[in-house]
Amino acid sequence: xxxxxxxxxxxxxxxxxxxxxxxxxxxxxxxxxxxxxxxxxxxxxxxxxxxxxxxxxxxxxxxxxxxxxxxxxxxxxxxxxxxxxxxxxxxxxxxxxxxxxxxxxxxxxxxxxxxxxxxxxxxxxxxxxxxxxxxxxxxxxxxxxxxxxxxxxxxxxxxxxxxxxxxxxxxxxxxxxxxxxxxxxxxxxxxxxxxxxxxxxxxxxxxxxxxxxxxxxxxxxxxxxxxxxxxxxxxxxxxxxxxxxxxxxxxxxxxxxxxxxxxxxxxxxxxxxxxxxxxxxxxxxxxxxxxxxxxxxxxxxxxxxxxxxxxxxxxxxxxxxxxxxxxxxxxxxxxxxxxxxxxxxxxxxxxxxxxxxxxxxxxxxxxxxxxxxxxxxxxxxxxxxxxxxxxxxxxxxxxxxxxxxxxxxxxxxxxxxxxxxxxxxxxxxxxxxxxxxxxxxxxxxxxxxxxxxxxxxxxxxxxxxxxxxxxxxxxxxxxxxxxxxxxxxxxxxxxxxxxxxxxxxxxxxxxxxxxxxxxxxxxxxxxxxxxxxxxxxxxxxxxxxxxxxxxxxxxxxxxxxxxxxxxxxxxxxxxxxxxxxxxxxxxxxxxxxxxxxxxxxxxxxxxxxxxxxxxxxxxxxxxxxxxxxxxxxxxxxxxxxxxxxxxxxxx
Numbered sequence: 343x344x345x346x347x348x349x350x351x352x353x354x355x356x357x358x359x360x361x362x363x364x365x366x367x368x369x370x371x372x373x374x375x376x377x378x379x380x381x382x383x384x385x386x387x388x389x390x391x392x393x394x395x396x397x398x399x400x401x402x403x404x405x406x407x408x409x410x411x412x413x414x415x416x417x418x419x420x421x422x423x424x425x426x427x428x429x430x431x432x433x434x435x436x437x438x439x440x441x442x443x444x445x446x447x448x449x450x451x452x453x454x455x456x457x458x459x460x461x462x463x464x465x466x467x468x469x470x471x472x473x474x475x476x477x478x479x480x481x482x483x484x485x486x487x488x489x490x491x492x493x494x495x496x497x498x499x500x501x502x503x504x505x506x507x508x509x510x511x512x513x514x515x516x517x518x519x520x521x522x523x524x525x526x527x528x529x530x531x532x533x534x535x536x537x538x539x540x541x542x543x544x545x546x547x548x549x550x551x552x553x554x555x556x557x558x559x560x561x562x563x564x565x566x567x568x569x570x571x572x573x574x575x576x577x578x579x580x581x582x583x584x585x586x587x588x589x590x591x592x593x594x595x596x597x598x599x600x601x602x603x604x605x606x607x608x609x610x611x612x613x614x615x616x617x618x619x620x621x622x623x624x625x626x627x628x629x630x631x632x633x634x635x636x637x638x639x640x641x642x643x644x645x646x647x648x649x650x651x652x653x654x655x656x657x658x659x660x661x662x663x664x665x666x667x668x669x670x671x672x673x674x675x676x677x678x679x680x681x682x683x684x685x686x687x688x689x690x691x692x693x694x695x696x697x698x699x700x701x702x703x704x705x706x707x708x709x710x711x712x713x714x715x716x717x718x719x720x721x722x723x724x725x726x727x728x729x730x731x732x733x734x735x736x737x738x739x740x741x742x743x744x745x746x747x748x749x750x751x752x753x754x755x756x757x758x759x760x761x762x763x764x765x766x767x768x769x770x771x772x773x774x775x776x777x778x779x780x781x782x783x784x785x786x787x788x789x790x791x792x793x794x795x796x797x798x799x800x801x802x803x804x805x806x807x808x809x810x811x812x813x814x815x816x817x818x819x820x821x822x823x824x825x826x827x828x829x830x831x832x833x834x835x836x837x838x839x840x841x842x843x844x845x846x847x848x849x850x851x852x853x854x855x856x857x858x859x860x861x862x863x864x865x866x867x868x869x870x871x872x873x874x875x876x877x878x879x880x881x882x883x884x885x886x887x888x889x890x891x892x893x894x895x896x897x898x899x900x901x902x903x904x905x906x907x908x909x910x911x912x913x914x915x916x917x918x919x920x921x922x923x924x925x926x927x928x929x930x931x932x933x934x935x936x937x938x939x940x941x942x943x944x945x946x947x948x949x950x951x952x953x954x955x956x957x958x959x960x961x962x963x964x965x966x967x968x969x970x971x972x973x974x975x976x977x978x979x980x981x982x983x984x985x986x987x988x989x990x991x992x993x
Contacts, residue, residue: 351376354393361401369403374411377418389429389454395422396913423932425455426912430905432458439465440473446870447532448474450497460503467507474533475514476506481535482517486525496527496536624660633669641985644673645697652694675717698873701985719982739838743831750827759832762897763954764943770824771882772948774815784815788849788970805850805965812844819882819974825950829976832952835876839983840976847972850965857963859894859924859940863955863988866918869904874988876978879959880952883945884970891966892944893951893959896929900956902937909933924958 351357357376364372376394395418398404408415432455437445439462448461464473480502484493505512522528522535530536622630629650639647648670654660662670664683671678671686674693678686689712696703703709704718715724726732747753752767759765775781791810797803810816819825820842830838850856867873881893899906910916915928929940942962945951953959978987 354390354397357394358397361403366403367407369401370407373398373401373404374414377415389425389456391418392422392425392429392912395419400914426909429453429455429458430908432462433908435462436465440470444470444474444532448477448498448534454500457498457500457503460500461498464503464506472514473506475516476509476512477502478517478533478535479515480505480512482515482522482527483512485527485535496534498534620665621663622661622666624658625654625662625666629654630666633666633673639673641674641700644675645694645700647673648690648694648697675713677712677714698867698871699980701980701982704985705981719984741830741836741838743836746827747831750824752828755828756832759952759954763900763957764895764897765832765952766943766945767828767950767952768946769948770950771819771822774818774884775948784813787813787815788847792849802855805848805854805856805969806846807849808846810847810849813847813972815884816844816847816972816974819972825882825974826976828950828952829878829880833876833878833978835978837876837978837987839979841979841986842974842976845973845975848970850969852965852967854965855963856961856965859929859958859960861922861924861955861958862920864918864920865903865907865922866916868956869907874955877955877975877987878952879955879973879975880950881971881973883949883951884947884972885968886947887944887969888966889942889944890962891969892942893961894940894942895953895957895959896938896940897953897957898938899958900954903956906933906937924960929958 351360361369361372377398398415398418433449436449436458439445440448445465449458453461464477467473468476477498481496481498484502485496487493519528526537527535528537620630632647651662651670655662664686667683667686667690668678671681671690674690676689676693681689693700693703693712704713710718710721723732744753744756747755755765755767774784788807788810791807791813795803795807795809826840829840830836862879863874863877868875887893907916909932910928913927943951979985980987
């Protein structure tokens with residue numbers, strides 16, 4: 343019925359845009375109309391219903407008017423919850439049947455329940471490698487035919503997964519690189535098909551020489567002149583032209599092996615004129631200026647710059663010339679002088695994939711030569727001088743963490759830590775309080791730091807003594823051997839090379855605003871790469887705490903964090919930052935039912951708390967009394983003896 347009966351919405355984005363035309367009750371009426379239409383088509387639109395319900399519950403008109411209309415929304419809420427659970431069940435089944443990391447690459451963001459169900463059937467029918475080969479064959483058959491819309495998507499569709507079951511009609515036939523290149527396709531880093539133009543870093547602006555070589559193998563040594571229009575694979579004329587490495591290769595892993603298959607030869611840096619002008623396309627001047635700058639960059643900043651290049655390629659379809667990619671390699675400390683254009687792009691891709699563990703590339707026997715000597719750890723070969731024989735390397739040090747803790751009568755600690763992801767250990771530092779003169783001296787020092795603390799911009803310090811980084815008690819705890827042993831034994835990787843970088847202490851007064859709840863690491867990278875998984879966290883309590891004046895935590899999150907984060911993504915509340923605040927809309931009654939509720943963890947003075955980074959945590963508030971804690975975390979030092987396990991770590 344008017345006013346909402348005659349409008350057609352092709353997708354969720356169109357629905358969202360349509361709703362912006364109305365306010366108040368008219369907007370809510372539009373939501374109700376859409377709700378009824380979705381429910382009429384429940385069987386065929388289960389995933390869309392779940393997505394729409396998530397959109398509706400976040401809409402301002404829903405929060406304003408739906409309170410008295412809960413019964414009408416209940417069928418959709420039930421359908422949405424059921425669909426999300428079925429999606430998670432199908433997804434988890436796939437990850438159990440196929441290797442988890444590999445299968446994750448085949449599951450596209452926002453995959454529907456129907457698609458995942460078909461994929462689960464395929465996972466039950468074929469081993470992973472055979473299933474992937476059959477999928478590639480089916481997708482190539484579809485993409486090589488004319489079509490529009492979903493017929494030309496490079497994401498696996500439900501029909502693709504269904505068709506791999508038909509082994510007679512769709513036998514395994516893996517296309518070669520030349521076949522893919524002829525229709526503008528290539529390989530992505532998961533071994534699936536992808537549009538070459540989607541992330542093409544090398545589509546620079548060129549035109550052929552006045553005389554085209556008759557044999558593609560003779561491209562080496564040919565010269566090309568620049569033109570303003572970048573070469574693409576959209577026209578037959580362009581596809582027929584012989585192309586240089588930096589035209590057809592791709593930074594995103596799409597067509598990295600095409601050159602080898604087509605035997606087009608190699609154009610080295612020496613073949614590029616020194617005075618060639620920049621041929622970047624759709625690259626901001628600011629980004630080019632930063633690449634041109636001679637200033638050296640720290641590794642985290644250089645990685646951020648590399649990510650920015652990738653984002654421009656992906657979002658803006660930008661292309662980067664050899665010169666600026668060469669400079670990017672230099673800022674990463676790479677040996678670039680002898681790299682061809684193709685090799686440089688592959689090297690940048692390899693570094694980007696290992697960005698969370700670049701220290702391994704710098705230290706590994708197979709890859710340390712990628713980096714300049716002053717950008718990697720010193721190796722024995724660097725210091726031999728005139729000597730011929732290397733010293734015998736020392737064996738890698740390992741230890742049995744359970745045996746170490748058993749010798750200290752603390753073997754119960756590991757069991758509790760693995761169960762809850764958190765453990766409280768009493769009385770370790772009681773020696774700080776047994777000597778009254780020592781404790782009086784430490785307390786007087788706290789008062790001195792508090793007296794010197796000022797508010798910046800009139801803002802409250804929220805109970806943090808931000809100028810206290812090197813108090814006596816902080817230095818004593820950082821040097822305590824038992825505290826170090828606990829960290830080394832409880833870390834999942836048993837890394838014994840640890841450092842405690844300075845961090846200020848907490849000293850709260852009554853009514854200080856201390857309430858917060860968060861996860862202080864990048865959850866997507868933790869789940870995708872394991873980044874920061876071993877960086878356990880801890881504190882030492884200096885005052886007796888109470889239930890209403892202590893740390894709060896969701897324990898055991900290391901077991902259910904992936905499932906909960908999938909829910910967060912479905913609610914459109916996920917982010918990709920280094921800190922995630924856990925507000926009420928992120929932790930729902932459904933989550934509380936499935937995973938448990940926040941627990942208060944009051945500690946006696948002298949108690950050490952150590953927890954896994956997976957656990958959301960925070961503090962009660964406002965402060966109900968005086969409370970002091972210090973946070974002497976130990977952070978792992980990597981194999982290169984230079985890099986911290988999370989490169990952004992520090993105060």
